[in-house]
Structures are given as structure tokens and as C-alpha cells.
Amino acid sequence: xxxxxxxxxxxxxxxxxxxxxxxxxxxxxxxxxxxxxxxxxxxxxxxxxxxxxxxxxxxxxxxxxxxxxxxxxxxxxxxxxxxxxxxxxxxxxxxxxxxxxxxxxxxxxxxxxxxxxxxxxxxxxxxxxxxxxxxxxxxxxxxxxxxxxxxxxxxxxxxxxxxxxxxxxxxxxxxxxxxxxxxxxxxxxxxxxxxxxxxxxxxxxxxxxxxxxxxxxxxxxxxxxxxxxxxxxxxxxxxxxxx
Amino acid sequence: xxxxxxxxxxxxxxxxxxxxxxxxxxxxxxxxxxxxxxxxxxxxxxxxxxxxxxxxxxxxxxxxxxxxxxxxxxxxxxxxxxxxxxxxxxxxxxxxxxxxxxxxxxxxxxxxxxxxxxxxxxxxxxxxxxxxxxxxxxxxxxxxxxxxxxxxxxxxxxxxxxxxxxxxxxxxxxxxxxxxxxxxxxxxxxxxxxxxxxxxxxxxxxxxxxxxxxxxxxxxxxxxxxxxxxxxxxxxxxxxxxxxxxxxxxxxxxxxxxxxxxxxxxxxxxxxxxxxxxxxxxxxxxxxxxxxxxxxxxxxxxxxxxxxxxxxxxxxxxxxxxxxxxxxxxxxxxxxxxxxxxxxxxxxxxxxxxxxxxxxxxxxxxxxxxxxxxxxxxxxxxxxxxxxxxxxxxxxxxxxxxxxxxxxxxxxxxxxxxxxxxxxxxxxxxxxxxxxxxxxx
Numbered sequence: 247x248x249x250x251x252x253x254x255x256x257x258x259x260x261x262x263x264x265x266x267x268x269x270x271x272x273x274x275x276x277x278x279x280x281x282x283x284x285x286x287x288x289x290x291x292x293x294x295x296x297x298x299x300x301x302x303x304x305x306x307x308x309x310x311x312x313x314x315x316x317x318x319x320x321x322x323x324x325x326x327x328x329x330x331x332x333x334x335x336x337x338x339x340x341x342x343x344x345x346x347x348x349x350x351x352x353x354x355x356x357x358x359x360x361x362x363x364x365x366x367x368x369x370x371x372x373x374x375x376x377x378x379x380x381x382x383x384x385x386x387x388x389x390x391x392x393x394x395x396x397x398x399x400x401x402x403x404x405x406x407x408x409x410x411x412x413x414x415x416x417x418x419x420x421x422x423x424x425x426x427x428x429x430x431x432x433x434x435x436x437x438x439x440x441x442x443x444x445x446x447x448x449x450x451x452x453x454x455x456x457x458x459x460x461x462x463x464x465x466x467x468x469x470x471x472x473x474x475x476x477x478x479x480x481x482x483x484x485x486x487x488x489x
Numbered sequence: 490x491x492x493x494x495x496x497x498x499x500x501x502x503x504x505x506x507x508x509x510x511x512x513x514x515x516x517x518x519x520x521x522x523x524x525x526x527x528x529x530x531x532x533x534x535x536x537x538x539x540x541x542x543x544x545x546x547x548x549x550x551x552x553x554x555x556x557x558x559x560x561x562x563x564x565x566x567x568x569x570x571x572x573x574x575x576x577x578x579x580x581x582x583x584x585x586x587x588x589x590x591x592x593x594x595x596x597x598x599x600x601x602x603x604x605x606x607x608x609x610x611x612x613x614x615x616x617x618x619x620x621x622x623x624x625x626x627x628x629x630x631x632x633x634x635x636x637x638x639x640x641x642x643x644x645x646x647x648x649x650x651x652x653x654x655x656x657x658x659x660x661x662x663x664x665x666x667x668x669x670x671x672x673x674x675x676x677x678x679x680x681x682x683x684x685x686x687x688x689x690x691x692x693x694x695x696x697x698x699x700x701x702x703x704x705x706x707x708x709x710x711x712x713x714x715x716x717x718x719x720x721x722x723x724x725x726x727x728x729x730x731x732x733x734x735x736x737x738x739x740x741x742x743x744x745x746x747x748x749x750x751x752x753x754x755x756x757x758x759x760x761x762x763x764x765x766x767x768x769x770x771x772x773x774x775x776x777x778x779x780x781x782x783x784x785x786x787x788x789x790x791x792x793x794x795x796x797x798x799x800x801x802x803x804x805x806x807x808x809x810x811x812x813x814x815x816x817x818x819x820x821x822x823x824x825x826x827x828x829x830x831x832x833x834x835x836x837x838x839x840x841x842x843x844x845x846x847x848x849x850x851x852x853x854x855x856x857x858x859x860x861x862x863x864x865x866x867x868x869x870x871x872x873x874x875x876x877x878x879x880x881x882x883x884x885x886x887x888x889x890x891x892x893x894x895x896x897x898x899x900x901x902x903x904x905x906x907x908x909x910x911x912x913x914x915x916x917x918x919x920x921x922x923x924x925x926x927x928x929x930x
Contacts, residue, residue, distance in 0.1 A: 286552060287550060
């Protein structure tokens with residue numbers, strides 16, 4: 247079935263995706279910073295599912311290393327899932343531009359630097375899939391996280407452009423917009439139970455949407471409607487809201 | 490956040506700290522506060538409760554498995570359910586399993602759990618090859634029967650007092666199928682069921698459901714269930730024969746809310762017991778059943794603990810040495826039926842030989858009873874404690890929420906040595922639970 251490349255493999259959603267794809271019989275390339283921490287994860291996946299797992303050290307903001315990283319993957323992956331994300335500290339970023347840059351580079355420039363390279367390869371091979379994990383936060387700017395949201399929004403637009411470009415050569419691009427997910431990133435936040443999903447649920451949704459070659463996935467599904475309403479609120483009202 | 494264990498009593502406000510790597514724990518270990526490790530929280534009372542709790546649930550990776558020998562190494566947060574799901578299709582099963590698969594490996598070791606095969610397989614620690622414990626010093630110490638034996642024996646059944654169990658290596662057993670050949674037998678009273686246990690000693694698994702409310706000639710009427718792993722030739726149904734290692738999907742039946750307390754009144758329990766007893770066939774009945782129904786009948790009811798209402802419940806589980814078991818059980822059953830505190834589920838089992846440092850089982854009969862919490866309960870259980878102690882028995886720490894230090898020390902003959910070892914490995918008394926504080930450990 248070939249290798250799937252998961253970038254940002256230490257996150258909770260990435261781990262759940264690794265289980266989901268390995269269970270389905272895919273081999274995995276797991277790439278992340280401090281990748282030594284993935285060793286036990288790899289042992290676990292091999293024992294549970296009998297698939298091949300390879301671990302790679304990768305810093306998404308170290309742009310210059312991206313080409314050689316991808317070059318070294320042999321065989322080339324049948325698909326890539328970009329899970330990298332950094333929520334950052336909105337309040338800090340408002341007065342500290344280095345934090346703002348970190349949010350932008352991790353969520354946007356880093357991801358597209360690598361995806362540009364991968365997209366060229368897949369386009370040439372006329373096969374494969376690209377899954378980008380964006381966020382509902384990218385659908386409309388809110389005061390509580392608009393720096394993260396604007397980077398994710400840019401990533402969403404990038405993915406839609408990529409989908410347009412790669413539709414002819416038959417490379418499938420899926421944009422994923424998770425709502426609230428119970429993960430390390432959201433730990434300590436007071437998330438509403440009914441609107442919150444687990445990483446395993448999100449991974450399951452993503453796998454199904456990727457297999458069905460869907461374009462945009464909101465997970466859980468009702469976020470499509472929540473965001474439809476939020477996007478259509480008049481700005482004159484929206485700007486006064488506490489969201 | 491508010492945390493309680495399976496009995497829903499007590500509920501306390503606690504900070505839950507989880508970890509992906511053992512190094513993540515160096516920080517909380519360096520702080521002044523005491524800690525206790527916790528897995529799936531299936532102990533009933535206050536064993537895994539403290540203001541600061543280390544949850545092992547994220548630390549749940551399988552690290553090595555030998556297909557030839559069945560030896561598995563994994564992290565402490567792996568649940569028994571995960572082990573079954575992964576290894577049963579390959580023909581391996583747990584060497585010992587408690588009545589729920591929703592416990593972690595760390596919890597199984599800390600409680601040194603037993604199962605329906607205790608009379609021939611002993612406790613979980615009998616199959617444990619080695620265990621790694623994160624000590625209060627921050628170092629990870631490996632131990633086994635041959636290496637650091639003191640740490641090994643004070644960790645098996647030691648309720649997390651020596652440190653945080655982080656990794657374990659143990660033996661899985663080969664099985665011919667995931668099905669069980671089961672026989673169900675009715676016993677009209679306590680004498681009959683004890684005889685049945687004795688004559689069923691060659692069966693791999695034995696357990697009895699016991700009616701704790703009848704008196705006189707029918708006191709202790711019971712239903713014995715005995716089983717062994719089904720071989721290929723036992724599987725006559727097409728579905729079983731074509732998929733001899735089938736895994737059961739997790740149940741979706743949920744008890745969504747706490748039941749009101751009156752549901753478990755004395756008369757409703759009496760009625761249930763009577764229906765249940767009379768439903769069992771008068772004569773021995775043989776059947777093929779799947780592992781999930783045989784080992785984990787209650788797992789199919791998610792949140793079944795809510796049946797006992799908001800105030801929660803406790804399970805009173807004791808063991809009496811074989812000599813004198815009959816007399817002691819009679820006395821205790823008489824007290825229970827007279828008190829009318831409504832014990833829904835009574836489970837009786839004959840343990841085999843065992844004499845560990847701090848593990849619960851010893852050769853003799855163990856009885857486990859659920860009681861909803863109310864103001865009359867604890868004084869009543871205190872009176873049972875004295876009978877248990879009189880007959881040389883003891884209570885299971887994993888189920889306990891209220892026994893006194895006197896009963897603990899009196900029942901666990903080697904408790905002094907255990908406590909001394911706990912303080913040798915944990916000189917700053919870093920690892921404490923509400924239970925250990927109550928018991929003076």
C-alpha cells in the first residue's frame with residue numbers, strides 16, 4: 247500500500263492518524279522535531295499493525311533542509327498529511343513580533359515550503375494525496391486567536407489553490423478544518439463537551455474523507471454549519487462579539 | 490477537576506498530570522506535594538486518589554513482543570482490553586484477568602489482580618517477568634524475582650507505594666480459541682457450593698454468583714460457572730469455527746445517568762436474586778460462550794457503577810483461610826441478610842495457594858459484595874471486619890475505601906515489612922494515597 251508521510255508526527259492528532267493509517271495497512275514516515283521521542287511510538291505501531299515505520303528529524307521552519315529531507319525518502323510516499331500546528335500565545339504575540347513570526351512560520355510558511363516540494367513531485371508522478379490540517383479558526387478572525395487564525399486561513403487558501411492546480415494531474419488535496427479537539431494543544435482550555443471531539447474521531451473522519459477524495463472536511467461534521475453561520479454574521483455585529 | 494474511582498465515592502478535587510515520556514515526570518517529582526499513580530481508576534475506593542494524581546493513560550505503548558514465547562513488554566498505561574484486541578487474534582491471551590478488561594497493566598501490577606483461574610494460575614505477578622519503577626529519586630529501577638527482589642515484591646500488590654510503575658514484561662498464554670467451554674451448575678446452599686469448588690479444581694476457571702440474602706437451609710445458594718478454553722473441535726457453530734479467534738466489539742450500552750437510590754431496595758435485590766437463581770438450569774448445562782461474556786459480563790454495561798446512585802457504592806471483598814472458611818462465611822452471610830443493606834452482586838471464589846508480601850489472595854474462599862453507600866453501611870462493615878480478622882482473613886485493598894489501620898495490619902501479616910520497604914524506596918514519603926494515609930502506610 248506504500249508509505250504515508252506524516253509531518254508534525256508528535257501531536258495527538260498525528261498519533262491518532264498514524265494508528266488509523268497503520269491499521270489500514272499503510273507504512274509510515276513519521277517526521278517531527280525531537281523525533282527521538284517517537285521511537286516508542288514506532289515500536290508500538292510495528293507490534294500492533296505489523297507495518298514498516300521510519301522516523302525522520304524535521305524542523306518545519308528550517309526551510310533549507312526541506313528539499314534534502316524529501317529527497318531522502320525512498321520509496322516516495324503515496325501521500326502526505328501535514329499536521330504541523332502551533333497555537334502560540336495570542337496576547338504575547340500582539341506585543342512580541344518573534345512570537346507572531348513563530349506562529350506564521352510554523353502554521354504557514356514552513357508547511358508550504360515543504361508542500362511546494364512534495365506537490366511538484368506528486369504532480370510529476372500524477373498520483374497521490376495531500377492532506378492539510380487547517381482549522382476552523384482560519385474561517386474568520388477572532389480577537390482570541392487571530393494570529394493563529396490568519397496563518398491557518400492563509401494555509402486554507404494555499405490548499406484550495408493547490409487543489410485547483412493538481413486536480414488535472416489527479417493528485418487529491420484535502421483541507422481539514424477540525425473544531426475543538428481534546429489534545430495537548432488545547433489542554434487547560436475549557437472546551438464545551440458536546441462540540442469537542444477526540445483525536446481518534448478526527449483521524450477516523452480524515453481517513454474516510456481522504457479515501458473518498460473529499461475536498462474540504464469539517465470535523466466533527468456540524469462545524470460546517472457552525473462556521474457557515476459565523477462566516478455570515480455581518481461584520482458590524484461580529485466586531486462587537488466576545489468570541 | 491473532580492475525580493473519583495469506580496465506586497463514585499469519595500469524590501475529590503485533584504490535579505491530574507499526564508505524561509508521554511518518563512522524563513516528563515521529573516518536574517512533578519521534584520515538587521513538595523505527594524503523588525499517586527492512576528490508570529483507568531477501576532479500583533473502587535480511594536487507593537488511586539490524592540490531590541495530585543499522575544495519570545498513566547497517555548503512557549500506553551507496546552514495546553516488544555516475542556511471537557515464539559508470548560513475552561510482552563509494554564508501558565504501564567496499556568489497558569488489558571488493548572492487549573486482548575491486539576494479541577487474541579494471534580492466539581494469545583492474558584495469563585490472569587480480573588472481571589473487567591478496563592484496567593491498565595500498571596494497575597494490574599499495583600493491585601496484583603487475580604482472576605477466575607487463581608486456583609491454578611495465581612495472581613498477575615506470577616506471570617510477571619520484570620517491572621520498571623520510577624522511584625521518588627527520579628531514577629528508573631528495574632526489578633524482578635532475581636534482581637532487586639525487595640522492590641519487586643513490594644511493588645506487586647503495593648498500591649503504588651514504591652513509585653510509579655512505568656514498564657512491565659510479562660508472559661501471555663497461548664490459547665486454542667477465543668471461546669470458552671462453560672458449565673453452569675446450581676448449588677442449593679453454602680455447603681454444596683463449597684463442595685462444587687473442590688470438585689471443579691481441574692477446571693481452568695471457576696467462579697460463583699451467590700445469593701447473600703437467603704437464610705436457613707438455602708443460605709448461600711449459588712450458581713457455579715466453570716470454564717476452559719475451547720479447542721477447535723469444541724466449536725461446532727459455523728461462525729465460531731470459521732473465526733476461532735474473533736474479537737468482540739466494545740459494547741455501546743450505557744447507563745447514562747445515576748439511578749435513584751430506591752431502585753436497589755432490599756426487596757428489589759431479593760427479587761432479582763430469586764429470578765437469577767431460578768433462571769439457572771437445575772442440572773449441569775454446558776455451552777460455548779465467547780471470552781467477553783465469560784470474563785467481562787459487566788463490561789457490556791458502560792458505566793454500570795451508576796446503578797448504585799449518586800452517593801456511590803463500595804465493594805467489600807475479603808478472603809478467609811480455607812480452614813474455617815465455611816463457618817466464617819455462614820456467620821458473615823447471616824449478618825448480611827439480617828442487615829438488609831442490599832448487596833446486588835455477590836461473587837464467591839476459591840483461591841489457590843499464595844503467600845506474597847502484600848498481595849491480597851491466600852488459599853481459601855473470597856467473597857465480594859457490592860453495597861450502596863449510606864450512613865448505616867460503614868458501622869455495619871466494621872462489624873464484618875472483626876469476623877474476617879477473627880478467622881484470620883483480610884480485605885482487598887483495591888476495593889477498600891474505609892477499613893481501619895488495625896484491620897489492615899491484622900489481616901496483612903507482613904504489612905510491617907512492606908511498610909519498611911516502602912519507606913526504604915521512598916524515604917521522603919512522596920507516594921501517598923488517601924488510602925495509604927488512612928492505613929498508616
